[in-house]
Amino acid sequence: MPEPDPLHLAVALDGAGWHPAAWREPSARPRELFSPGYWVDLVTEAERGLLDFVTFEDSLALQSSLLGGPDGRTDQVRGRLDAVLVAARVAPLTSRIGLVPATSVLHTEPFHLSKAIATLDYTSGGRAGWRVQAGRPAESPHFGRRDSPEITFDNLDTPEIQAFVAASFDEAADHVEVVRRLWDSWEDDAEIRDAATGRFVDRDKLHYIDFEGRWFSVRGPSITPRPPQGQPPVTALAHATIPYRLAARAADVVYVTPHDLDQVRAIVAEVRDEQDRAGRAGETLHVFADLVVVLDDTAEAAADRLGRLDGHLDAPAGSDAKTFAGTPAGLADLLLDWQAAGLTGYRLRPAVLPDDLTAITRRLAPELARRGRFRTEYRTTTLRGHLGLPRPASRYAAAAEQRIEVASS
Amino acid sequence: MSSPRKQIILGHYLGGVNHHTVWSDPAAGSQIAFSSFRHAAQAAERGKFDFFFLAEGLILRERLGQIFDQDIVGRPDTLPVLASLAAVTEHLGLVGTLNATFNEPYELARQLASLDHLSGGRAGWNVVTSFDAFTGQNFRRGGFLHRDDRYVRAEEFVALARQLWDSWAADAIVADAENGRFLRDAAAGTFRHSGRQFDVAGQFNVPRSPQGRPVVLQAGVSPQGRDFAAATADAIFSPYHELGPAQEYYRDIQARLVRAGRPPGSVKLLPGGTFILGDTEADAVERQREVARAQVSGRTAQILLETVWNRDLSGYDPDGPLPDIDPDPTGPPVIQGRARLAEDPFETVRTWRALAEANRYSLRDLAIRVFSHTEFVGTPTQIADRLDHFVQNDGSDGFILGSHVTPGGIDEFVDKVVPLLQERGSLRAEYSGTTLRDNLGLPPVPVAADRTPQGTPA
Numbered sequence: 001m002p003e004p005d006p007l008h009l010a011v012a013l014d015g016a017g018w019h020p021a022a023w024r025e026p027s028a029r030p031r032e033l034f035s036p037g038y039w040v041d042l043v044t045e046a047e048r049g050l051l052d053f054v055t056f057e058d059s060l061a062l063q064s065s066l067l068g069g070p071d072g073r074t075d076q077v078r079g080r081l082d083a084v085l086v087a088a089r090v091a092p093l094t095s096r097i098g099l100v101p102a103t104s105v106l107h108t109e110p111f112h113l114s115k116a117i118a119t120l121d122y123t124s125g126g127r128a129g130w131r132v133q134a135g136r137p138a139e140s141p142h143f144g145r146r147d148s149p150e151i152t153f154d155n156l157d158t159p160e161i162q163a164f165v166a167a168s169f170d171e172a173a174d175h176v177e178v179v180r181r182l183w184d185s186w187e188d189d190a191e192i193r194d195a196a197t198g199r200f201v202d203r204d205k206l207h208y209i210d211f212e213g214r215w216f217s218v219r220g221p222s223i224t225p226r227p228p229q230g231q232p233p234v235t236a237l238a239h240a241t242i243p244y245r246l247a248a249r250a251a252d253v254v255y256v257t258p259h260d261l262d263q264v265r266a267i268v269a270e271v272r273d274e275q276d277r278a279g280r281a282g283e284t285l286h287v288f289a290d291l292v293v294v295l296d297d298t299a300e301a302a303a304d305r306l307g308r309l310d311g312h313l314d315a316p317a318g319s320d321a322k323t324f325a326g327t328p329a330g331l332a333d334l335l336l337d338w339q340a341a342g343l344t345g346y347r348l349r350p351a352v353l354p355d356d357l358t359a360i361t362r363r364l365a366p367e368l369a370r371r372g373r374f375r376t377e378y379r380t381t382t383l384r385g386h387l388g389l390p391r392p393a394s395r396y397a398a399a400a401e402q403r404i405e406v407a408s409s
Numbered sequence: 410m411s412s413p414r415k416q417i418i419l420g421h422y423l424g425g426v427n428h429h430t431v432w433s434d435p436a437a438g439s440q441i442a443f444s445s446f447r448h449a450a451q452a453a454e455r456g457k458f459d460f461f462f463l464a465e466g467l468i469l470r471e472r473l474g475q476i477f478d479q480d481i482v483g484r485p486d487t488l489p490v491l492a493s494l495a496a497v498t499e500h501l502g503l504v505g506t507l508n509a510t511f512n513e514p515y516e517l518a519r520q521l522a523s524l525d526h527l528s529g530g531r532a533g534w535n536v537v538t539s540f541d542a543f544t545g546q547n548f549r550r551g552g553f554l555h556r557d558d559r560y561v562r563a564e565e566f567v568a569l570a571r572q573l574w575d576s577w578a579a580d581a582i583v584a585d586a587e588n589g590r591f592l593r594d595a596a597a598g599t600f601r602h603s604g605r606q607f608d609v610a611g612q613f614n615v616p617r618s619p620q621g622r623p624v625v626l627q628a629g630v631s632p633q634g635r636d637f638a639a640a641t642a643d644a645i646f647s648p649y650h651e652l653g654p655a656q657e658y659y660r661d662i663q664a665r666l667v668r669a670g671r672p673p674g675s676v677k678l679l680p681g682g683t684f685i686l687g688d689t690e691a692d693a694v695e696r697q698r699e700v701a702r703a704q705v706s707g708r709t710a711q712i713l714l715e716t717v718w719n720r721d722l723s724g725y726d727p728d729g730p731l732p733d734i735d736p737d738p739t740g741p742p743v744i745q746g747r748a749r750l751a752e753d754p755f756e757t758v759r760t761w762r763a764l765a766e767a768n769r770y771s772l773r774d775l776a777i778r779v780f781s782h783t784e785f786v787g788t789p790t791q792i793a794d795r796l797d798h799f800v801q802n803d804g805s806d807g808f809i810l811g812s813h814v815t816p817g818g819i820d821e822f823v824d825k826v827v828p829l830l831q832e833r834g835s836l837r838a839e840y841s842g843t844t845l846r847d848n849l850g851l852p853p854v855p856v857a858a859d860r861t862p863q864g865t866p867a
């Protein structure tokens with residue numbers, strides 16, 4: 001019998017945790033959400049648990065329970081630090097865990113983003129990743145350059161809104177394409193420091209990317225040399241066909257939100273189908289399920305804790321991802337069951353920080369390791385390494401012929 | 410109770426992507442590895458510097474359509490490096506050069522406010538205004554600005570950034586778990602701005618940072634640049650190193666400050682400069698001569714002059730006389746991606762010809778003289794004297810220092826010159842505050858400004 005694949009485990013960090021009332025828990029540090037020590041403690045804990053990576057949520061608008069704009073609430077955490085910079089602040093103080101910040105891309109420059117993630121890859125020694133997100137309509141007035149239609153949970157399925165969403169994701173895919181080309185725009189051995197000829201770089205190994213798309217064009221090359229991983233892993237959260245397609249075209253890891261085993265099968269099938277259609281059948285595309293987790297010693301205790309948290313809300317917390325309340329062993333059972341249906345890993349969203357994070361690192365991870373399904377030590381030093389992704393050559397190095405063509409165009 | 414001596418402000422910048430950095434030096438390290446940045450920043454902190462500084466250039470330079478290959482090149486993104494450095498330093502200010510043309514205020518203001526949070530109040534922003542269409546090719550919106558509009562945009566940008574930084578009251582977060590109140594007021598971060606460059610409104614999503622507002626520096630010397638600095642900056646990265654012109658500039662800025670309604674001394678003037686130390690003066694001068702020849706090869710000399718001639722000078726012998734032809738300022742650009750060096754190339758060439766004639770300079774000698782200037786050459790005592798004299802006589806308030814050797818070039822300065830400055834009471838022996846503002850002796854941003862709506866430039 002072939003050995004079952006080991007699981008990949010990531011944790012999504014955001015504010016005081018994913019439950020809207022998390023910040024009211026006794027263990028929460030709601031006054032420190034904007035101080036570096038808080039983030040260093042969380043990521044250090046995640047690294048102690050040997051997790052593949054942590055993600056950092058972000059957006060270019062204030063958090064809101066509504067899709068379209070501010071919700072005027074004062075009873076939930078509001079305000080966020082720039083995710084790339086939080087990751088960079090943590091990088092020198094950790095050594096193995098992957099660091100994956102989220103950024104919105106409809107208002108931002110792929111040139112800036114590409115060098116930002118490349119730089120995180122340098123300062124972390126090859127542990128950077130990126131979560132691309134199209135962003136929310138509430139971001140648009142902060143930039144004043146484009147209008148977004150009013151989007152609500154009610155009109156989300158109308159053809160106009162779906163067309164807008166599709167265009168946004170196409171643009172996001174272009175953004176990722178530019179970022180990836182820029183990462184490749186310096187070949188690995190472009191820097192030669194050849195004193196004899198007085199040349200610092202071999203300019204034949206620097207490449208214009210000459211991207212021209214429907215929304216923008218970018219010339220390149222980057223001002224930042226190729227990052228240590230070559231291509232830091234790109235990840236995306238996806239709830240429906242349009243974003244599955246973006247992920248299948250552009251990502252190394254896609255986070256999906258099934259609520260039961262049937263949905264796991266259906267979503268995995270759809271993602272794999274899109275992957276084939278994108279011509280990437282032979283490549284690794286990880287499919288991780290997102291789960292909000294409330295963990296405790298017994299299933300009852302976990303349910304009680306969730307009940308107590310929900311009790312702070314006027315209505316039970318809505319979530320795109322399934323909420324699991326139970327024991328670490330129970331969660332391990334679920335993770336392995338769903339994995340058998342085609343998932344390769346999970347991004348767990350701790351309901352409360354640090355409580356549910358430490359339950360993951362100190363109980364769930366060892367439980368999975370006992371079952372032979374999770375690492376007992378880090379065996380690789382880069383995020384690509386943890387994810388089993390080989391380090392790719394620059395696309396420009398691979399095509400020497402094309403090189404001459406590109407350079408002379 | 411006024412201090413008898415001015416305290417010298419010191420910044421350290423790590424190598425630019427230009428001929429100043431001698432990459433062929435055996436001691437030269439990586440220009441991109443984080444260990445280089447950590448080394449330089451920690452050395453500066455050991456020397457009780459006020460801040461670490463990074464310049465910016467958003468496109469690789471080209472000559473006749475080909476990317477430069479002779480200079481050191483390839484640098485990291487400014488803000489993430491500074492955020493990483495915040496983890497390995499404690500007191501050092503972290504100042505990044507960031508362009509006002511190729512960024513958007515909401516995004517940049519929140520990055521800077523985030524850096525301020527993540528560094529415990531040590532963030533600074535050097536506002537630059539490069540605006541050329543060549544650089545714009547790397548950006549989705551192109552970003553070409555008319556030369557006259559570069560400060561219009563920069564002023565509006567900084568004013569809007571300040572509005573965003575002020576948009577959260579210091580006590581906006583109450584985090585009252587018992588009563589379920591996280592925010593004091595749901596309107597935290599609300600802003601609106603309508604101007605020629607930006608028409609934006611909404612809610613800023615970073616709470617007020619430790620400094621209230623990150624420190625703002627400016628680099629640019631035109632009359633518009635000076636007025637911009639006098640109206641908005643906390644410090645200026647200036648290019649004046651000779652005491653006479655520097656004092657004149659110092660007085661000019663103080664006068665502009667008064668006209669802008671700000672007290673004299675409220676903007677710190679910081680010329681950039683490099684240094685070469687020797688055990689004796691002769692030794693230092695000899696080292697300087699060698700460094701200059703390493704910085705400016707014959708090939709580099711031709712390229713440097715091309716920035717003013719705007720002609721292909723590769724056919725002119727570097728060891729021969731200056732090119733005998735006129736510059737061609739209206740021709741297609743020979744060099745792209747670096748700041749224009751001469752307002753009037755004909756005038757510049759005239760001056761250079763005279764200089765070359767008087768000194769019997771070859772093309773390369775001339776290039777060395779005008780482009781490979783090391784401002785501070787001498788023994789540690791001589792350099793300490795010079796820096797101190799310059800500051801005490803209002804040539805500046807301090808310096809932003811770099812070395813031709815990265816990242817270790819600053820070590821020698823820290824070990825040999827810093828103790829001399831400390832001995833004479835012109836440089837702190839220990840940090841006394843926690844923020845960059847504290848380091849620079851700038852007053853804290855008044856909290857009363859929290860709720861005052863900012864005027865919108867017409």
Ligand SMILES: Cc1cc2nc3c(=O)[nH]c(=O)nc-3n(C[C@H](O)[C@H](O)[C@H](O)COP(=O)(O)O)c2cc1C
Binds near residue numbers: 537628631646681
């Ligand atoms: C000392 C100094 C340093 C500068 N550093 C940068 C830099 O790192 N990046 C950049 O894009 N521009 C830099 N500039 C250019 C200025 O921001 C500005 O664009 C240019 O000086 C033109 O403005 P002005 O006409 O007011 O001088 C620098 C200018 C000076 C004087």
